[in-house]
Amino acid sequence: MAGESIVVLGAGLAGATTVAELRERGFTGTITLIGEEPGLPYERPPLSKGYLQGGEEPAGFTVHDAKWYQEHEVMLRLGVAAISIESARRQVLLADGSAVDYGQLVLATGSRANLGGGNPLAGYDLPGVHTLRKLSDAKALKAEITDGARLSIVGSGWIGMEVAASARQSGARVTVYSSSEVPLAAVFGQRFGRHLLELHQRHGVDVRTAKVQGIEQVDGHLQVLSQGGSSPADVVLLAMGAVPNVQLAETAGLEVDEGVLVDATLRTSDPHILAIGDIAQAMNTRLGQRVRVEHWDNAIRQGKLAAATLLGDSESYDWWPYFFTDQFDLGMEYVGHNDPGDETVIRGDMDSGEFLIFWRNSQVVTAAANVNIWDVNDELRAVLGREVSAERLADPKIELADL
Ligand SMILES: Cc1cc2nc3c(=O)[nH]c(=O)nc-3n(C[C@H](O)[C@H](O)[C@H](O)COP(=O)(O)OP(=O)(O)OC[C@H]3O[C@@H](n4cnc5c(N)ncnc54)[C@H](O)[C@@H]3O)c2cc1C
Known part of the structure; x- marks a missing residue:
């Protein structure tokens, strides 16, 4: 060796x-x-x-x-x-x-940015239309996200929603085009998706449920074409997921x-x-x-x-998937692997912004997330794969370690 x-x-x-x-x-x-x-x-x-x-x-x-x-x-x-x-x-x-x-x-x-599958979205290559994977992409996007600029984001996945939050903080006027009524609900469930939607709306993001058909340039200005008609934009981000x-x-x-x-x-x-x-x-x-x-x-x-x-060391891929996100004042960690149809159980008050979410399938906890509550991820990991009743998961009087 x-x-x-x-x-x-x-x-x-x-x-x-x-x-x-x-x-x-x-x-x-x-x-x-x-x-x-x-x-x-x-x-x-x-x-x-x-x-x-x-x-x-x-x-x-x-x-x-x-x-x-x-x-x-x-x-x-x-x-x-x-x-x-x-x-x-x-x-x-x-x-x-x-x-x-x-x-x-x-x-x-x-990965690279998804431009719309085999048939890229019309107008994906116009000046002012961006994707975000690389530092060079971020530099170009940052230069155009100025105070008052109209940013349209196609896609309401993690990157789309994170950029929406960052751009609002830079004073841009932001529209997100979401193919579903509630962002990320298909994977994480309605309750969390709605929480995220309302967070963005409270911060002035215009989230529209509309499929974007393409981007056009008319008289030197960008127009986003969707089922809802045509809307002007100064800068567009295509955030339609990634392709390996x-x-x-x-x-x-x-x-x-x-x-x-x-x-x-x-x-x-x-x-x-x-x-x-x-x-x-x-x-x-x-x-x-x-x-x-x-x-x-x-x-x-x-x-x-x-x-x-x-090097011949005997180890294997044996850990739960994990990710984090930060959007406005929401910081979240997720661990596990839920199916879209899994039941969600909330511990805490969602309106306070600090809560835990558990996903369950046939009584078994498949995933958990901590939202604005820190240093509990190890305890959440310990609950994964175990049968725990929804009542116990939701009961704040029961210590996480006792679940
Ligand atoms: C904008 C953004 C925000 C993100 N935020 C989060 C987050 O908050 N939380 C989270 O958990 N994850 C986040 N991620 C995901 C995370 O960054 C990726 O999962 C991670 O970068 C994957 O690492 P990787 O090394 O597999 O691939 P990459 O980081 O994509 O690196 C692959 C490299 O290979 C190079 N390459 C490709 N083809 C060739 C070739 N033929 N020859 C030479 N080089 C080549 C590419 O140019 C690239 O530099 C984010 C990703 C992006 C883009």
Whole structure:
């Protein structure tokens, strides 16, 4: 193993975590990190929150500084995309014509913005129409979200709602086009979705239930076309979800479904290739099913697990999925894996803004979230997978630890 060459393709959070963990665990062979973005790997959550609002700067959310990569002898090939994986020769071909040999390869190519499936939304490429995945996207969007600017957001998922909150805080006039009456209700249930909707409405976000048919430019001005007619906008964000970057994996002949199929140690159908982070549809031993998770915590934990697998340490994907969000004065952590139809149980007073949500399926707690209540996530994790009555879950007199 010591002399082996490990190549990590995709210099995002998952990839950067893998290289750090390899050195942390004592790997002394060659490590190369390849990424098409020009800068050092960074964390993306601030792009829709602190960075967009102006409080956070890239230096604060860069995973490691340049000196770290030098000191840990990690070769960086940044600003160049990989164009194919020659798995028989164990080689990655890059857009600049060079090739990088690997003993083992970790794919961590992340996601890109959904532009509307096979048929992109009309007008997606007009000036003033943005998506948000990269620092360069966030820079361009931030420059246009000025006091009084009319921002239209297509999509009411996490990124759409976070940007809506950040833009209101910058004084923009914000309209969100939601395909459902209540944002996120299809996944998290009506009660929480309505809470989020009302939070945004209280802060002056105009949330409309309407399917957007396209964006037009009329006399140099943007118009958003929806079932409700045509509305002017100065800037538009397409926030219609993300699509995993699995093309390289597919053409390399790896098994791919909704993501790159990997086992509980993150190995793909090729024994020399692993896949992690947003692209991995991984066997979760706790859930007993394959899941693909597009969240920050998953990128870190799978980044570490990949290093363990590469070094022959016996670990597996056995943790509950977790994510967080921040919107206006709402901060929330979620842990678990609920089905859209699961029953929701609230503990606390939603009107106070501080409460817990539990999801249950056949008496069993499938997921839990803490909203503006902190340092309880470990206790919530302990309840997951257990049968607990709705009455006990909702009763604030029963300590979480006693559930
Ligand atoms: C705006 C935004 C806000 C978010 N907020 C939250 C949040 O609040 N909470 C939360 O839990 N999660 C959040 N997330 C999700 C979280 O950031 C992602 O799940 C995480 O970044 C995934 O890490 P990754 O390394 O798998 O992929 P990425 O971070 O997407 O990195 C993949 C990298 O691979 C590169 N790449 C792709 N193809 C190639 C190629 N062919 N050659 C070379 N390089 C390539 C990409 O350019 C990219 O740099 C947010 C995401 C975004 C975009």
